[in-house]
Amino acid sequence: MLKKALLIGVITLLAVGVFAFFRAGPAFGPGVTDYSYKIATDCTLDRASASQITINCDGISKRIDPDVVQVGWNNQYLVATTHPVTKTDYNNPNCKNCDPDESITYWWIDDLTNKEAYGPMSAQAFANQKSKLGVPDILLMSVDQAKMKGTWIYGDGRQR
Secondary structure (H helix, E strand, O other): OHHHHHHHHHHHHHHHHHHHHHHHOOOOOOOOOOEEEEEOOOEEEEEOOOOOEEEEEOOOOOOEOOOEEEEEEOOOEEEEEEOOEEEOEOOEOOOOOOEEOOOOOEEEEEEOOOOEEEEEEOHHHHHHHHHHHOOOOOOOEEHHHHHHHOEEEOOOOOEO
């Protein structure tokens, strides 16, 4: 009788564990704080981890590398600032290129009309390229502000 009760308990525990696994999903893949938002014209703001926030624009082969800090856009241009992810994580010394180096800021311009990308650039190179292209002043927003202005995309690509 005790063996039967123990067997039923083990089977019940396994069934609950399997149900919980499929309900919550596996422990890998996108986390609950990861996202993808449609911003600008055919661009997405994507977060794969705390310091892996990138921008990808359709038709432009070069993505804006992590860690995106600010972004702004109009109908023709998208501009962004990033901190390169080059520092070793203090809590995980075996993890190379885990944390953004906030002492370095790169600037980016995506020409959404001509499908051209410029960056990473220093502030001076950005000012020169902006002048050369005739990019107007574009208000830079934090990533959270850009998310509020954008449209959240489901994991299957549908917009919410």
